[in-house]
Amino acid sequence: MATVSLKSINKWFDSSQVLYDISIDIEDKEFVVFVGPSGCGKTTLLRIVAGLEDVSSGEVEIDGIDVSSAHPIERGISMVFQSYALYPHLSVFENIAFPLRVAKTPKAKLQEMVMRAADILRLTDRLEHKPGQLSGGQRQRVAIGRSIVRQPKVFLFDEPLSNLDAALRGEMRVELSKLHKSLNATMIYVTHDQVEAMTMADRIMVLSEGKLEQFGTPMDLYHHPKTKFVAGFIGHPKMNFLTASCLSIDSDGVKVELPAIGKQLLPVEPIKVNQGEELEVGVRPEDLMLSETGKGLPLKVDVLERLGGSTLVYGSLDKYPNFCAMLQGDANVREGELVNLDVKPASFHVFDSNGNAMKRREVPEILK
Numbered sequence: 001m002a003t004v005s006l007k008s009i010n011k012w013f014d015s016s017q018v019l020y021d022i023s024i025d026i027e028d029k030e031f032v033v034f035v036g037p038s039g040c041g042k043t044t045l046l047r048i049v050a051g052l053e054d055v056s057s058g059e060v061e062i063d064g065i066d067v068s069s070a071h072p073i074e075r076g077i078s079m080v081f082q083s084y085a086l087y088p089h090l091s092v093f094e095n096i097a098f099p100l101r102v103a104k105t106p107k108a109k110l111q112e113m114v115m116r117a118a119d120i121l122r123l124t125d126r127l128e129h130k131p132g133q134l135s136g137g138q139r140q141r142v143a144i145g146r147s148i149v150r151q152p153k154v155f156l157f158d159e160p161l162s163n164l165d166a167a168l169r170g171e172m173r174v175e176l177s178k179l180h181k182s183l184n185a186t187m188i189y190v191t192h193d194q195v196e197a198m199t200m201a202d203r204i205m206v207l208s209e210g211k212l213e214q215f216g217t218p219m220d221l222y223h224h225p226k227t228k229f230v231a232g233f234i235g236h237p238k239m240n241f242l243t244a245s246c247l248s249i250d251s252d253g254v255k256v257e258l259p260a261i262g263k264q265l266l267p268v269e270p271i272k273v274n275q276g277e278e279l280e281v282g283v284r285p286e287d288l289m290l291s292e293t294g295k296g297l298p299l300k301v302d303v304l305e306r307l308g309g310s311t312l313v314y315g316s317l318d319k320y321p322n323f324c325a326m327l328q329g330d331a332n333v334r335e336g337e338l339v340n341l342d343v344k345p346a347s348f349h350v351f352d353s354n355g356n357a358m359k360r361r362e363v364p365e366i367l368k
């Protein structure tokens with residue numbers, strides 16, 4: 001059992017504030033990812049949970065108990081860092097056993113716990129090796145093994161995969177998700193990689209410049225981003241944005257003028273905006289299709305990326321130079337040509353001039 005609650009956490013380093021009023025409740029056995037660009041405060045917040053950094057104001061609760069001033073060792077947490085420091089002269093077995101030796105764990109118990117961790121992490125046939133004889137992924141697993149044997153209530157990971165190559169990162173993502181299921185533990189995982197966040201998290205907290213932008217399930221963030229920042233951060237390739245002035249707004253949605261296609265009613269739940277206000281209209285590359293009719297958004301194609309299963313088409317649309325469409329398969333498009341793209345009105349996202357989203361009316365079947 002381990003819930004983690006952050007209550008109005010503020011953090012200052014000297015005169016600069018790096019975290020602003022962060023409040024979230026993490027459930028028992030949940031896998032929560034903190035994601036956001038470099039410098040947004042992810043590591044600082046994780047170190048606050050671990051007790052390696054003080055809060056300036058606010059509280060950290062673990063299992064309902066305020067641990068804000070408790071020593072890291074008293075919190076029942078274990079943290080795995082990006083740069084995992086293994087002891088090069090010790091074997092894999094001894095590296096994993098290290099915290100148990102420090103705690104003077106009886107020999108038989110120590111043996112059993114290390115063997116169990118090695119089994120979970122598929123390191124059983126590497127136990128006599130030294131770290132220098134291991135691959136990057138295996139070394140990372142040894143570092144995780146060392147945290148497993150401590151039997152923490154909460155696992156904290158700070159970008160543990162960022163030193164690995166892309167293929168190994170993909171593999172380790174799956175390993176960590178399996179580990180989460182088999183250990184049945186609460187985990188908080190920090191990354192700036194939105195794909196890692198989307199694939200591993202039960203819920204994701206998006207941070208920007210020390211502020212909580214949104215906390216929700218991956219599909220909630222993808223389909224219903226609350227801010228333009230979240231909309232642009234979650235999803236790959238990134239959402240395209242167009243500015244469009246608000247022509248009218250009523251209970252059916254908001255009417256805007258879009259480049260080339262003209263007036264369009266977008267089915268969103270309106271928030272207070274004024275007629276004539278400049279809105280941001282977002283459309284994901286994967287929601288664009290080649291138009292059969294020769295109408296639709298006109299895109300002058302600059303660059304094609306053919307990935308086999310899909311084709312990424314980059315070009316300029318009206319005054320927007322880096323517009324991207326993701327078309328199915330090996331699309332029949334050539335560099336230099338002008339194509340027209342269709343998009344369903346319900347696929348558009350609409351943001352006010354402060355970047356706040358209007359909730360979309362129509363949601364995919366899967367979310368109903």
Ligand SMILES: Nc1ncnc2c1ncn2[C@@H]1O[C@H](COP(=O)(O)OP(=O)(O)OP(=O)(O)O)[C@@H](O)[C@H]1O
Pocket residue numbers: 013018036037038039040041042043044045192
């Ligand atoms: N000990 C410190 N003293 C002063 N400023 C700090 C300290 N640690 C972090 N900061 C500042 O706090 C902000 C948040 O840093 P933090 O390391 O939490 O970011 P991050 O989101 O983990 O970034 P990255 O993705 O690059 O690891 C940054 O502006 C950083 O410069």
Ligand SMILES: [Mg+2]
Pocket residue numbers: 042043044
């Ligand atoms: Mg960091």
